[in-house]
Amino acid sequence: MSGRKGEIDVRAKNRALADDNRQLLRKHGIFALNLIGSPGCGKTSLLERTAAHFADRMAVIEGDVKTDLDAERIRTAGVQAVQIETGGACHLNADQVGRALNELDLSDIDILFIENVGNLVCPSSVDLGEDVKTAVISLPEGDEKAAKYPALFVRAGAVVINKTDLLAHLEYSLERAAGDCRKLNSKVTVLPLSCRTGEGLDEWFAYLEEGIAAK
């Protein structure tokens, strides 16, 4: 809902601010992931599990339309977290992330997670200065999500497929889901896992360690 000129200005400004964020993160040697997925796919649960592994090597920026329930969950897991309440907006922008970065102590951090607003559509086209967009989908959503919402999956460097513990109770083909992701991006890393049982988390941690080592 916008005039074309206004939209281009806002996009150019966002891109410049994202580049500032990227430069700051590079200076500190921090590997940054932008987590994008629908409400309830398990983004915060994944961060809780990841906090137990990376502890004080990680920090989190939490985006929510409303409430700071998620930042509270992350802090309870013993990790630095800054909440951004978007007040209705459907995605984070680079300005908000830049302000949140100023509130974090980045000196001893190896990895930063930016948990975007729960939304499989809008956040995918907005650069926040991250290294990798990470899509988080989950089994109960159905195995055709990449085909139906391709904009994210074309851009995502990794796709986490959460809630594999429910496989026995659902009709879901991990092969179809992973195949659709690879059709849209042949270089994507697909990581099926369960935040509830811990299945597949070792592969997720190994993926993150590789990202850190490459910085």
Add this chain to the structure above:
Amino acid sequence: MSGRKGEIDVRAKNRALADDNRQLLRKHGIFALNLIGSPGCGKTSLLERTAAHFADRMAVIEGDVKTDLDAERIRTAGVQAVQIETGGACHLNADQVGRALNELDLSDIDILFIENVGNLVCPSSVDLGEDVKTAVISLPEGDEKAAKYPALFVRAGAVVINKTDLLAHLEYSLERAAGDCRKLNSKVTVLPLSCRTGEGLDEWFAYLEEGIAAK
């Protein structure tokens, strides 16, 4: 992402077109619902189940970012369906719905479902000319969704809580979920059900028959 003036123009134009849609639907005595929920919450499954009950008394307008998978599912269920592919846009607008209405035979229809793009945030503030916004959420998404995404739940006349068949396999409080919905809108109708087992569908059909009778 827009200039303020452009946004106001677009909103005013959308409202006028929504009023046109409302008038057309009223002329035909059609009860119209705008289904809003995250990707994979079960909007299309709910419509398949509903098609088996209402058969040729109903029609469907299907909104998707990409693919016509959902309209195909609805047509297979024996019901008139028009697909709107938004090509990236995160919600339907009243203009698209007006064009789709022109493609439907409305003469013998009692009820129209507009299945919005899978998104719990953006579609909630865009009037399409419907009688009722119906939120569709599902157990695997977690029981705190109304609190975290209030804009939809303040406006929704009904909330369907789908996938109750998974209750034994999840930590989910139906009381908390329903209570949060009622806190945001004391008049809301909350309908827990399972599209898989059929549990709760009779209450959903009764709700729809009441809506039809009131037109």
